[in-house]
Amino acid sequence: MTAVLSAPFLTPIAELGPAHPSIAPLAQVVGADECVPLRAGDSARYANLDYAASAPALTAVAQTVQASLAQYASVHRGAGHLSQVTTRRYEEARETVRAFVRGRVDDAVVFTRGTTDAINLAAHVTCGDVVVLDIEHHANLLPWCAPDRTGSSRVRVVPACATIEDTLAALDAELASAPAALLAVTAASNVTGEVLPIGRLASIAHRHGARILVDAAQLVAHRRVSMVSHGIDYLVFSGHKLYAPFGAGVLIGRADWLDAAPPYLAGGGASASVDFGITGADAAVEWHRGPARHEAGSPNVLGAISIAAACTALADIGFDSIGLHEEALRARLDDGLAAIDGVTALRIFDDSTDRVGIAGFDVAGHAPRAVAEYLSSDAGVGVRDGKFCAHPLLKRLGHPDGAVRASFGLGTGSDDIDRLTDALTRLTTRARTS
Incomplete structure (x- = not known):
């Protein structure tokens, strides 16, 4: 039987001082006690970062x-009792999501992958x-x-500046220079965690006659979001970053553009009426609105239910x-990384204060x-390495070959953070002394 290691990787709490008391996970997650093999031949509880x-x-x-x-x-077309139950749960999931992000009453809530x-x-x-x-x-x-459905080229990329304030000014100038339909921005960087001022960005977009789409994939699990208060026209996020890894995501926003466009996918569920002539060339199709x-085809009902359950759970825990x-x-991690020679944190903006x-x-x-391989094999710590699907950003930060990313959430405790920083200390110390 292999031994399960934990204590050798941890800095004793007494040595950390009163500024760094022990921190317990805030909620139970599936797999919290999962153990992984180590290079030494024993095993450790997996520190998921x-x-x-x-x-x-x-x-x-x-459980839900x-x-x-x-x-x-x-869903939607069955008269049987369980079909009615499933349909009700699926549609109730929309309303739960809408309430979670404070969407407008007439916003469309479309479930995606x-x-x-x-x-x-x-x-x-x-x-x-x-x-x-x-x-x-x-x-x-x-x-x-890609060109829009009228064939027009459309993307206009604005380089971020050294500060958030200068970046907002650059976006303001770009939107003032020529009409735009949409400003599409991340709410929080998936590379550094830095949070952008979404309300101010929305105001800039609206002042120039544009709408705003917010990629909230890295925000909704961490911060309270209000589409109404922040002035967000469209909001998108994934269940698998919201503690609901069951293959679904969501787009919430103004219905007029969605109703005016052809269906995203042609098929059953999207069509209200279909009438084919003898050859099919004169087919008449009436598409649903809303x-x-x-959402053509059989929707991911369980994915939608899981997102709604995550929204409810997070609201119950409370964003405070x-x-x-x-x-x-974050303070424990930042202090730990800053104390290790050779470790440099990545930042986009000089004036960012929220992550x-x-x-x-x-x-x-x-x-x-x-x-990343050392952290896994020697300490049982899981992190991300590479370019994080943000190649232009890694290049502008001076790391075209990638970097390392640690990230945490409700199931993380101080033991996980300490395991990471202790292992990095051993790695860098070994390199200096070898």
């Missing part, structure tokens, strides 16, 4: 999905120029590079508690993949 890629399922979410399986059936799918849907329904920053995840860059127009938990972990639970960093003299 890769939440920004895919967060583990909240236990409450998994499991309970729904017994009554799972077809994830953030990438949601932004591609938004690109499908948007006509006109789209302004983006060069710091975006590829999901909020590449869909806008979310159904862009979530913020305090993550602030304590979600993400820390991108470089370890001098070590390739990102080598660092």
Whole structure:
């Protein structure tokens, strides 16, 4: 039988001082006690610091999905009792999501396969120029590079400046220079965790006659969002970053563009009426309006239910508690990384003051993949390495070959942070003494 290691990787709490008390996880997640093999031949509890890629399922979410399986059936077109139950749960999920992000009563809530799918849907329904920053995840860059459905080229990329204030001014100037239909921006960087002032960005867009789409994939699990208060026209996020990894995402926003565009996919569910002539060449199709127009086929009912369950769970925990938990972990992580020679934190803006639970960093003299492999094999710590689907941003930050990213959430405790920083200390110390 292999031994399970934990204590050797931890700095004793007494040595950390009163500024760094022990921090317990805030919520139960599936797999919290999972053990992984180490190079030494023993094993350790897995320290999951890769939440920004895919967060583990909240236990409450998994239990909701499991309970729904017994009554799972077809949606929208079945007269049977279980079909009616499933349809009601699916539609109730929309309202739960709308309430969670404080959407407008007439906003469409369309379930998708994830953030990438949601932004591609938004690109499908948007006509006109789209302004983006060069710091975006590829999901909020590449869909806008293709011509819109009128054949017009549309993407206008604005380089981010050294400060948020200068970046806002650059976006203001770009939108003033020529009409644009949409400003598409991230709410929080998936590389550094830095949070952008969405309300101010929305005001800039609206002042110049544009709408705003917010990629909130890295924000909604960490911060309270209000589409109404922040002036957000379209909001997108993924369940798998919201503790609901069941293959669904969502686009919430103004219905007029969605209703005016052809269906995202042609098929059953999107069509209200279909009439073929003898050859089919004179087919007459009437498409639904509303979310159904862009949800052809059998929807991911369990994915939608899981997102709604995550929204409910996060609201029950409360974002004040979530913020305090993550602030304590972030301070511990930042202090730990800053104390290690050769470790440099990544930052986009000189004046940013708010971050979600993400820390991108470089370890001098070590390739990102080598660092990630060492953390896994020697300490049982899971982090991300590479370019994080943000190649232009990594290049502008001076790391074209990638970096390392640690990210955390509700299931993270101080032991996980200490395991990471202790292992990095051993790695850099070994390099200096060898």
